[in-house]
Amino acid sequence: MTVTLVPVLFVGGALFATGAFTVAYRRSFPGALAGLPLLLGGAGLDLVGVSRFATSSADRVAGQEFAVVLAGLTLAAVAAGAALARPGPGTPEGRR
Amino acid sequence: MDALHSALFYALAALTLAGALAVALLAGERRLLGLLAVAVGLAGLYADLSAGFAAGAALLAYLACASLLLRTLRAWPALEAADREARGVPQQVGGLLAGAVFLVLAYVAYRGDFAAGFQTSGEINTSAIGRLLLGRDALAAEALAGAFLVGVTAAAVTSRVRRVR
Structure with a gap:
């Protein structure tokens, strides 16, 4: 079974949807934050797949380039989220 | 793509999706093992699709994400308490919408008439x-x-x- 654009898009879509599910369904902040890399990873995989299987000669590496940008953006978003994470004022740790 | 690369693609895809499910369903620090599996699987998928530089960047970024989340979980264990509460209507609607998004994306992947072509020219x-x-x-x-x-x-x-x- 050879790999074409369809399986790549399918895996990317599944990863994106799992990330969306995690962000939407988790109630804890770190839980929702962990879904962000899945969301952006799915989008990046689709970009790399299009760059590999359905690209024009003028813009061959644009998909890979934006996958790199998305990886950096993921790290920036998680770093900002981890910096902002703190318990609510009603919890013992929040009053510390 | 030859048979070896195709087999590798499906194995790495299975690893990535299993890791993603672990991130979505497990709690605490075990969730980060899933994120590590996603990091390795996604980087492998990128490399299998001839995107070596993106693979290295994604692997580094995801490992850093996992370490940041681990640090957050260890610094504030109370943040996890919210996951033990029952999900409200917004969370359930959000979960259903995520499932609908997957159905739409899968439909587009199968029915979309994408122009196929692998250009060998250019660097x-x-x-x-x-x-x-x-x-x-x-x-x-x-x-x-x-x-x-x-x-x-x-x-x-x-x-x-x-x-x-």
Whole structure:
């Protein structure tokens, strides 16, 4: 079974949807934050797949380039989220 | 793609999706094992699709994400308490919408009439990506660097405030 654009898009879509599910369904902040890399990873995989299987000669590496940008953006978003994470004022740790 | 690369693709896809499900369904630090599996699987998928530089960047970024989340979980264990509460209607509707998004994306993947073609002309390597990032799309790279700087600065400042307390 050879790999074409369809399986790549399918895996990317599944990863994106799992990330969306995690962000939407988790109630804890770190839980929702962990879904962000899945969301952006799915989008990046689709970009790399299009760059590999359905690209024009003028813009061959644009998909890979934006996958790199998305990886950096993921790290920036998680770093900002981890910096902002703190318990609510009603919890013992929040009053510390 | 030859048979070996195809088999590798499906094995790495299975690893990535299993890791993603672990991130979605497990709790606590076990969730980060899933994120590590996603990091390895996604980097392998990128490399299998001839995107070696993106694979290295994604692997580094995802490992850093896992370590940041581990640090957050260890610093504030109480943040996990919210996951033990029952999900409200917004969470359930959000979960259902995520499932609907997957159905739409799967339908588009199968029914979309994408133009197929693998161009063999032109260069496809790290220096070509670097020229795009630092030349044509320098503004996007600058914006990314700004966002990264804000995130790291916020992390450093918050960490320092916690230590002072």
